[in-house]
């Protein structure tokens with residue numbers, strides 16, 4: 001980073017002196033033109049359906065938008081017709097990277113803007129096109145002052161395991177191994193997130209043996225075995241999973257259960273999709289706990305000629321601590337996963353975005369116009385303070 005120590009010290013003493021008066025950036029209301037551009041950009045992003053797997057159109061639209069704003073845009077193909085976008089000005093390697101995702105969960109909900117209430121809704125309006133739009137407007141305004149020392153990254157696939165961010169991490173043409181500061185956008189109610197829970201997902205597969213329901217002893221009911229296995233996991237969930245002060249309890253969700261074919265047939269197969277949100281410990285700890293909780297059931301079904309298999313959905317990750325040392329922001333912890341742990345490299349990392357996660361994946365996903373506008377101002381403040389370039393910005397004004 002190009003900021004000298006003397007300048008950092010100067011910034012610190014100024015910050016102390018300015019404690020009572022709002023900083024310059026705080027004082028500036030979002031100009032009318034920026035607000036109009038923000039709403040336009042947000043609307044176009046939301047109107048373009050981009051459910052994970054189908055990010056091609058939104059990527060294409062956004063890259064031409066960014067090129068019109070004089071960004072250099074590079075695309076990284078992640079899979080067929082799915083591209084990550086990297087946008088920057090005169091430098092390819094930058095101190096700051098600002099990033100969000102352009103995919104959404106299903107189903108598509110159309111865009112609306114109720115001018116009476118100031119509410120703007122539609123699929124992705126919050127998660128995470130609100131963040132993406134606000135980031136772009138914020139970065140655009142700061143480019144000149146920060147000598148183009150910041151870049152934007154928009155990835156695909158965040159909602160289904162992060163294949164976009166993983167691909168960026170291992171991209172052979174990645175600009176640099178380490179950024180100084182990376183700012184991630186996800187709905188955080190306009191606060192800075194100090195960390196989020198980890199995750200471990202798996203599927204239980206039970207194999208039994210079909211038989212007529214009048215002669216159940218001739219078969220092995222996969223549904224019975226699954227029920228016993230889930231009972232063991234309920235016990236584990238109640239007492240045995242790690243917890244922490246910071247994140248609370250580890251939770252375990254039986255998200256999808258399936259088994260058998262009809263009421264009068266002994267079920268031959270059954271399965272359950274389960275997601276664990278880790279408040280402490282590692283995925284490997286939890287894998288061990290699950291395996292040992294199920295060991296008796298597994299031994300019994302194998303003796304009867306059936307089987308119990310556990311299919312782990314990837315490695316998972318432990319709780320993710322995130323930097324939140326910017327005094328002027330409120331903070332919180334959250335229970336959802338993000339791309340934050342998937343970006344390889346050493347960097348300070350921040351997570352901030354407009355709108356509430358509680359509505360994010362719902363059929364009433366929406367936020368207020370003024371939350372979007374505030375997010376532009378907040379991203380500017382966050383970029384400047386996190387990268388400690390604010391003093392330089394003020395000098396140049």
Ligand SMILES: *[C@@H]1O[C@H](CO)[C@@H](O)[C@H](O)[C@H]1NC(C)=O
Pocket residue numbers: 068069070
């Ligand atoms: C992009 O650059 C061109 C040529 O320098 C300039 O005329 C135009 O105003 C710039 N557009 C934006 C949005 O900065």
Ligand SMILES: *[C@@H]1O[C@H](CO)[C@@H](O)[C@H](O)[C@H]1NC(C)=O
Pocket residue numbers: 114115116117
């Ligand atoms: C805007 O919201 C208000 C209050 O919920 C509602 O009465 C009105 O019909 C809405 N307007 C439009 C155009 O949907």
Ligand SMILES: *[C@@H]1O[C@H](CO)[C@@H](O)[C@H](O)[C@H]1NC(C)=O
Pocket residue numbers: 238239248249
């Ligand atoms: C965590 O689990 C314990 C024991 O099951 C329960 O008493 C407590 O209320 C839970 N805490 C939270 C924050 O859910």
Ligand SMILES: [Zn+2]
Pocket residue numbers: 101127128158186187
């Ligand atoms: Zn998201």
